[in-house]
Amino acid sequence: MSDGAATPTVAAFDLDGTLTRGDTLLPFLVALCGRRAVTQALARNAVALGRGMARIGDRDSPKAAVLGRLLAGRSVAAVEPIVTAYADNVVAGELRADTVARSVWHRRQGHALVIVSASPELYVDPIARRLGFDAVLATRLEVDGDGRLTGRLSGANVRAEEKVRRLRAHLGATPVRLWAYGNSRDDAELLAAADEPVLVTRRGLVPLRAGATRAGGARRRWRRADRPA
Numbered sequence: 001m002s003d004g005a006a007t008p009t010v011a012a013f014d015l016d017g018t019l020t021r022g023d024t025l026l027p028f029l030v031a032l033c034g035r036r037a038v039t040q041a042l043a044r045n046a047v048a049l050g051r052g053m054a055r056i057g058d059r060d061s062p063k064a065a066v067l068g069r070l071l072a073g074r075s076v077a078a079v080e081p082i083v084t085a086y087a088d089n090v091v092a093g094e095l096r097a098d099t100v101a102r103s104v105w106h107r108r109q110g111h112a113l114v115i116v117s118a119s120p121e122l123y124v125d126p127i128a129r130r131l132g133f134d135a136v137l138a139t140r141l142e143v144d145g146d147g148r149l150t151g152r153l154s155g156a157n158v159r160a161e162e163k164v165r166r167l168r169a170h171l172g173a174t175p176v177r178l179w180a181y182g183n184s185r186d187d188a189e190l191l192a193a194a195d196e197p198v199l200v201t202r203r204g205l206v207p208l209r210a211g212a213t214r215a216g217g218a219r220r221r222w223r224r225a226d227r228p229a
Contacts, residue, residue: 009177011106012167012190013099015117015124015138017183018200019131020094025119032082033070041069060157067120067141072151076143079122087126098205099181100131102198106179107132116167116190118159137166159186164193181205 016023029038045062103113113133117124121138128136140154156162167178167190180187180194183201191197191208199206 007175007177009111010114011111011179012114012116014182014187015115015119018181019096019099021096024090028086028123029070031086037070041066064153068151071149074149076147083123083126086123087130090127091130099200116163118157137170161189163190
């Protein structure tokens with residue numbers, strides 16, 4: 001995304017498995033709805049979710065169906081205290097020290113920090129604010145005129161190509177030098193768009209050659225997310 005060395009720098013981070021140690025969506029749904037309700041919602045969509053995890057079917061529709069079953073009709077105002085407590089919990093005990101330290105380094109260099117995530121903006125935004133990020137580009141949940149969640153997504157699920165589309169829309173025509181951090185195949189397009197792509201593995205951060213995110217040994221280090229996001 002850069003057209004030269006003397007341009008502003010942006011560091012874009014995935015959330016789940018990159019800034020955090022693992023998935024954040026299902027633990028959030030359990031905190032909000034209870035384990036039994038989440039288990040039932042997953043069971044009703046088990047076949048479609050399994051196909052999505054195996055990458056042989058649509059991944060977005062099953063996610064939307066689970067969210068619809070669990071979230072529809074809930075007041076945003078009533079959900080806010082749970083969101084606040086959940087964000088506090090993630091920041092207190094669920095972060096990866098290495099990637100958070102890298103975000104701190106970027107901030108000290110004066111770089112703009114952005115989280116680009118398929119997880120709901122509802123809780124990604126407060127997590128980002130606690131970590132000192134400047135912007136959040138995450139999956140949006142639709143809210144009706146009465147301030148209630150409809151259970152539907154507002155716009156696309158922010159994964160794969162949508163991550164790059166949302167980031168380009170956020171940056172506009174401004175040329176930047178882009179660093180990108182991701183841990184799964186859904187981050188491949190984001191890493192491929194970066195001047196400085198960094199693959200986040202279980203063992204640490206692996207700098208990649210720009211445009212070569214799936215080449216050589218790096219390809220073997222991709223790991224699938226434990227659950228669709």
